[in-house]
Every structure is written in structure tokens, then in C-alpha cells.
Amino acid sequence: MKQFLSLMTLIFFSSLYGQEKLYLPLEFKKAYENGTRSQDGTVPHGYWQNRAEYDIEVSVDVPTRILSGTAAIIYYNNSPDTLRSVVFHTYHDYLKPYTSRQVFDPLNSRAEDHKGTLIEHLVVAGDTVEITNPERVIYRGTNYRVILAEPLPPKEQLELSIKWNYQIPDERQSRSGAFDSTSMIVGYWYPEMAVRDDIFGWDTKTFDAATEFYHDFSDYKIALSLPEEFTVWASVPPDNPEEVYSEEVQNRLEQARKSSSAIQILTKEDLRPGTGGMKTWKFTAKDFPDFAFAFSDHFLWEAATYTNEEGEYFLQTAYSHANPGFGEILPSLTTSLESLHGEFPKYPFPYHYFTVFNGQKSLGGMEFPGMANNGYAKKEDFRQYLGLDLNDKEAFLANLNLTLHEMAHMYFPFMMGINEKKYAWMDEGxxxxxxxxxxxxxxxxxxxxSYLGSLSVVPPMVPSDEHDNSGINAYLVGGAAYLSLYELLGDELFNRGMHAFMNEWKHKHPTPYDLMFTFNRETGKDLTWFWNAWYFDWGYIDLGINDVEDRTAEIENLGGRPMVFTIVTTYENDELLKEEINPEVWKNSSIYTHSIPGSQPVKQIHLEFHHIPDAVKDNNLWKREK
Known part of the structure; x- marks a missing residue:
């Protein structure tokens, strides 16, 4: 009997997972052989993850925008390997002349005299290291590899002390920099220990502004000094509110903690010039992937509290009085939370303290843990930059869409430690x-x-940092694939897979394979055909109507991606019938034959796509010849 059951189990899993296989590069094969990853998507006993503790003192000279800091860092080697070097990033080196830059930042944003991050002093394990010594330090674009005098054994820790400075970018920057002469959002500002994972080892990718970041989960203790007239917003609230806020501001914050509608924390009437004194803002963040902050001496500030069964969420916006429309953003934070909790992903929002700062010059935004740097686009902005004439409601929805997008990033990549440099579609999608x-x-x-069908749009599993069109795969293809998976499985089954993945890999470093294997396991379905078609195979997003005859419509998947779509039938009497077609129809064939309901003559058939881009539109409509 035992042999029979073993045989039946083998047959079952062979039929479930043996029909197709996912391509596994050698780096991943070794991880599975070493037991640091599991082919059912669970976190195995052998999984490991390094981390750091940062104790940072930093100040900003606002007129010159010079940020100066000292950091005491403890790095924990939780891996089974002995380390002979360590790597840390200095991301603002990408602003130096002649560095590699991509299209995500404005073309004129490189200051030809920017010196990047200047390392003034470096001590590693008590050993003073000369940063220009090529026998001890290897510099590559935006990161330093430091050769250790004594190797760091497994399960041991290493202390580093770094003194540095750099000039905060001017208002031409989008992700991080100055909004005006005294209002700035500051990201990627400290020497950050690089991730060393079980797949690729040290992350030594040079930052070029095309792809984004990869962070370990670490602890932060920050002391930030600024002139007394400045207010600071950060990834977490200050530890010393009584020292940095007036009594009136503290009272208003207490009101906001009890109010679901906006409370004005700072108004124009509250703004006062400084007397030359300084304030030190203190922050503590535990198990965070990164830390960011913003400051201004004239921004307005609103806050409110959203409460539901998941808990209390303190929400706030900070913006220039020259842009009063940004005051509409606070209600959109509540709307976004309602959607994230009630629609997708139906999972508790991971940051109970969240700030949107109006530091973005362009129409877009940028996410940080517990924060977003957003622009606020007016109708004239859409007309000038995108050629779109939007009404008031459409303009509001466009800004809401941006707010929701940046808030969704608090899940991916800030709750799930995704390598955005290689798999941007995992979080942007x-x-x-x-x-x-x-x-x-x-x-x-x-x-x-139409550009989706270009040869330059490679399969999404090609690492994002290896090609120029990663943004297309990250946003358009990535979103379409997730949405098609959602429609393929249905709400309940999709959420079962997604929630299992999030619970299992929260505050860890999942790869696409961990996502895929988790969905296979939790849904009990062999989704390998879907993963291959969307992520590994060449193809693009395009369906077309081949023919309509004898009350059947033949639809062809010309691009190969198994996408959800809607068939809209218009009858002779002008009645409309909309039928959503599950991506399952593409599992075994590129042709889908659809039976047209009813007996009324058909005037036309049209293919519609909800939130999914279709490369060729000319083949989406069939009209009966008269």
C-alpha cells in the first residue's frame, strides 16, 4: 500500500508540475541545491539574510544644499560564507560628470560640476582605510568594495565608521532633491550597505537612474540638525516631538490623531523666520528597508487619521502654498487605503505613518518607505505636457491614480524586499x-x-538592468500580466496565492521564482504555461479578430501573451453584450472560437481591454458588410 501511495503521489506531482518547466539559470539552480530556496515557494531552513544597524548624525547647510553626515554602522554577516570584502553604495555619485545615465531623469539634470558623494573618512573594524588606496578599495560608479584586513566569519558582525558629504541635487531632479531653495526631499543620502544575497552575491550594480533599488531590512537611529524654522517630515515620526514642535503644533497633531478629516497643522500664519538657532530631530526605525526625509521652512501641513479593522493610519501631506491644489491629496490617501484594503491586494497596509510631500516638479512621483514625493498635476499641466484636455473629475482621478500607485509600493518593494534593479516588474506591475x-x-x-511589439521589448525575466526598455516591462507588461493572472484565477484564488506569498516572504528577498512557485502551490494549479508565456517567452500583447461567421467569432492571440479581454457584441437593434473572456482560453491554443449568444443579427464585434495595452488596434474591430 505504501508503495502504491508513493507511486500515485509521484504521478500526481508529475502531472501537476512536469508538463512544462521554467528556465532556471545556474545562479538559481545552485540556490535550490544549497537549500537557500525551495521549489514550492516556501522559505526553507537554509535561507539567510544579512542586515545592518545605522547610527547617523547628519546636518544640512540649506543655502549651499550641502548634507554632511557621520555614520556608525554594524553589519551582520548571517550567511554561511566568510566575507573578505564588504560593499556600500553612494548613489548620488550618479550625478558626477560623465557617469552613465538613463532616461528616467531629465536630460539637463546632470550638474557638470557635481562632485557626487565625498567620503571624508572611513574606518572598517577599527582599521582606517584610505578611500583612494586601490589595494583596499575598489570604486565602481556608485559603490565601493572594501577589502577587509581580516575576513568576516559567518554569524559575526563588522563595524564601520563613515564620514561623508554631498550636495543635494537642485530642483531639476525628480526622485530626490530641491523643490525650491528651502524645500527639499532627501533620499539615498547615506552610504548604504549593499545587499548580499544567496543568488547573486553582492549587489554591485552601478546606479544609472533607469532601474531603482535593492535594500536589506535594517535598523536606523537618526539625529538630523537643521535651522529652527524648518519642519521635517520623515519615514517615521520624530522621537522628540516636544523638542521640535511648538505646543500649538503638538495640540493640532493630537487633534489630527482623533480626526478623520483634515486638520491644518501648519498654515501660512504659523510660518516665522528663524533666529539663528538649530534643532535636532531624532528618529528611530526598526526593520526598515531605507530611510528618507523632507524639510521646508514654508510648506503647509495637513494631517488626519484613517481607522478601520486593520488599525489606525496617520496620514499627512506637506505642500507649497503656491500649489493649493495639493490639499486635495489628503482625501485621496483615504480613498487609496479603502481600495488597497477592500479591492486589491486586500492586505493590511504596512505603514501606519504615511506622508506625501509635494516635492516633485514633474507629473509623476517617487516612493520611499512611509513617504512619497509626488507632484500635483493641474489640467493645464496635462494639456501642456501630455496634450490631454481633462475635465475636473478626470484631473482628480489622475492624481488619485498617482497617490494609489505610490502607496501600493509600500507593499512591493518595501514590505517585500524585491530586487528592483533586476525585476522591476515585480513591484511596478x-x-x-x-x-x-x-x-x-x-x-x-x-x-x-504599437511599440510593445518591437524587438527591443525583451521577455520580462531578462533582468531590468540589462536592457534599455525595462520601463515598458516594469509598468505596462508587468501590470497586464498581474491583472491577467488575477482574472485567470479569480479574486479568491488569486488572493490565496498572493497573501501566502506576502506572508511567507515579508521582510525577506523573494525572487520571481518564489512568487511563481508559491502560486503553483497555493492554487493547486500548474501555472507554468502562464509564467512561460508572460515572463520567459518572446512575445507581445496583441489579440485580433480573424473572422466572424455563422454566429462564431475567431479570435487569435497574435502576440502570444495570455491576456484577459472583453468581447463587445453590437446587435442589429443596437443592443450591446459584453462578455469577459478568461485567459485560460489561451492555455493550449492561440485560437479562440467564440459562440455569439442570441438570435439577433450581429452588426459588429469589438475587443476591449481593461487596463491592458494592446499593441495593434486595427484588428480589434469587425463590422458586418452591408
Missing amino acids: FAEISSAFIEQWMPIDDMDF
Whole structure:
């Protein structure tokens, strides 16, 4: 009997997982052989993850925008390996002349005289290291590899002390920099220990502003000194509110903690010039992937508290009085939380303290743990920059879409420690699908996506940092794939897989394989065909109507991606029938034959796509010849 059961189990799993296989590069094969990853998507006993503790004192000279800091860092080697070197990032070196830059930042944003991050002093394990000594330090673009005098054994720790400074970028920057002469959002500002993982080892990718970041989960203790007239917003609230806030501001914050509607924390009337004194703001963040802050001496400040069964969420916005429309953003934070909790991903929002800072000059935004750097686009901005004439409601929905997108990033990559440099679609696609569950501001059918069929758009599993069109895969293809998976499985089964993945890999470093294997396990379905078609195979997003005859419509998947779509049938009497077609129809064939319901003559058939771009629009409509 035991042999029979073993045989039946083997047959079952062979039929479930043996029909197709996912391509596994050698780096991943070794991880599975070494027991640091599991082919059912669970976190195995052999999984390990390094971390750091940062104790940082920093100050900003506002007129010159010079940030100066000292950091005492304890780095923990939790791996089974003996380390002979350590790596840390200095991301603002990408502003130096002649560095590699990509299109995500404005073309004129490189200051030709920017010196990048200047390391003034470096001590490693009590050993003073000369930063220009090539026998001890290898510098590559935006990171330093320091050769250790004594190797760091497994399960041991290492102390580093770094003194540095750099100039905060001017207002031409989008992700991090100055909004005006005294209002700045500061990200990627400290020497950050690079991730060393079980797949690729040390992350030594040079930052070029095309792809984003990869962070360990670490502890932060920050002391930030600024002139007394400045207010600071950060990834977490200050530890010393009584020292940095007036009594009136403290009272208003207490009101906001009890109010679901906006409380004005700082108004124009509250702004006062300084007397030359300084304040030190103190912050503590535990198990955070990164730390960011913003400051201003004239920004307005509103806050409110959103409460539901998941707990209390303190929400706030800070913005220039020259942009009063940004005051509309605070209600959109509540709307976004309602969607994230009730629609997608139906999972507790991971940051109970969240701030949106109006530091973005362009129409977009940028996420940080517990924060977002967002612009606020007015109708004239959409007309000037995108050529779109939007009404008031459409403009509000566009800004809401941005807010929701940045808030969704608090899950991916800040709760899930995704390597955005290699798999940008994992977090950008996740943020994109969140927008599919709110009212849209612009019909996607109105946009030209023909470039999706270009040879330059490679399969998404090609690492994002290895090609120039990673943004297309990250946002458009990534979002379409997640949404098609959602429609393929249905709400309940999709959430079972997604929630299991989030619970299992929270505050860890999941890869796409961990996501895929978890969904296979939790759904009990062999989704290998879906993963291959969307992520590994060459192809693009395009369906077309081949023919309509004898009350059947033949639809072809010309691009190969198994996407969800809607067939809209218009009858002779002008009645409309909309039928959503599950991506399952593409599992075994590129042709889907659809039976047209009813007996009324058919006038036309049209293919519609909700929140999914279709590369070729000319083949989406069939009209009966007269």
C-alpha cells in the first residue's frame, strides 16, 4: 500500500508540475541545491539574510544644499560564507560628470560640476582605510568594495565608521532633491550597505537612474540638525516631538490623531523666520528597508487619521502654498487605503505613518518607505505636457491614480524586499494593477501601444538592468500580466496565492521564482504555461479578430501573451453584450472560437481591454458588410 501511495503521489506531482518547466539559470539552480530556496515557494531552513544597524548624525547647510553626515554602522554577516570584502553604495555619485545615465531623469539634470558623494573618512573594524588606496578599495560608479584586513566569519558582525558629504541635487531632479531653495526631499543620502544575497552575491550594480533599488531590512537611529524654522517630515515620526514642535503644533497633531478629516497643522500664519538657532530631530526605525526625509521652512501641513479593522493610519501631506491644489491629496490617501484594503491586494497596509510631500516638479512621483514625493498635476499641466484636455473629475482621478500607485509600493518593494534593479516588474506591475480597481481617468483604448511589439521589448525575466526598455516591462507588461493572472484565477484564488506569498516572504528577498512557485502551490494549479508565456517567452500583447461567421467569432492571440479581454457584441437593434473572456482560453491554443449568444443579427464585434495595452488596434474591430 505504501508503495502504491508513493507511486500515485509521484504521478500526481508529475502531472501537476512536469508538463512544462521554467528556465532556471545556474545562479538559481545552485540556490535550490544549497537549500537557500525551495521549489514550492516556501522559505526553507537554509535561507539567510544579512542586515545592518545605522547610527547617523547628519546636518544640512540649506543655502549651499550641502548634507554632511557621520555614520556608525554594524553589519551582520548571517550567511554561511566568510566575507573578505564588504560593499556600500553612494548613489548620488550618479550625478558626477560623465557617469552613465538613463532616461528616467531629465536630460539637463546632470550638474557638470557635481562632485557626487565625498567620503571624508572611513574606518572598517577599527582599521582606517584610505578611500583612494586601490589595494583596499575598489570604486565602481556608485559603490565601493572594501577589502577587509581580516575576513568576516559567518554569524559575526563588522563595524564601520563613515564620514561623508554631498550636495543635494537642485530642483531639476525628480526622485530626490530641491523643490525650491528651502524645500527639499532627501533620499539615498547615506552610504548604504549593499545587499548580499544567496543568488547573486553582492549587489554591485552601478546606479544609472533607469532601474531603482535593492535594500536589506535594517535598523536606523537618526539625529538630523537643521535651522529652527524648518519642519521635517520623515519615514517615521520624530522621537522628540516636544523638542521640535511648538505646543500649538503638538495640540493640532493630537487633534489630527482623533480626526478623520483634515486638520491644518501648519498654515501660512504659523510660518516665522528663524533666529539663528538649530534643532535636532531624532528618529528611530526598526526593520526598515531605507530611510528618507523632507524639510521646508514654508510648506503647509495637513494631517488626519484613517481607522478601520486593520488599525489606525496617520496620514499627512506637506505642500507649497503656491500649489493649493495639493490639499486635495489628503482625501485621496483615504480613498487609496479603502481600495488597497477592500479591492486589491486586500492586505493590511504596512505603514501606519504615511506622508506625501509635494516635492516633485514633474507629473509623476517617487516612493520611499512611509513617504512619497509626488507632484500635483493641474489640467493645464496635462494639456501642456501630455496634450490631454481633462475635465475636473478626470484631473482628480489622475492624481488619485498617482497617490494609489505610490502607496501600493509600500507593499512591493518595501514590505517585500524585491530586487528592483533586476525585476522591476515585480513591484511596478503590482502598483499598476492597484489602479485597475479604481475609476480610470483616461480610456486605455485611446493610446498607441504599437511599440510593445518591437524587438527591443525583451521577455520580462531578462533582468531590468540589462536592457534599455525595462520601463515598458516594469509598468505596462508587468501590470497586464498581474491583472491577467488575477482574472485567470479569480479574486479568491488569486488572493490565496498572493497573501501566502506576502506572508511567507515579508521582510525577506523573494525572487520571481518564489512568487511563481508559491502560486503553483497555493492554487493547486500548474501555472507554468502562464509564467512561460508572460515572463520567459518572446512575445507581445496583441489579440485580433480573424473572422466572424455563422454566429462564431475567431479570435487569435497574435502576440502570444495570455491576456484577459472583453468581447463587445453590437446587435442589429443596437443592443450591446459584453462578455469577459478568461485567459485560460489561451492555455493550449492561440485560437479562440467564440459562440455569439442570441438570435439577433450581429452588426459588429469589438475587443476591449481593461487596463491592458494592446499593441495593434486595427484588428480589434469587425463590422458586418452591408
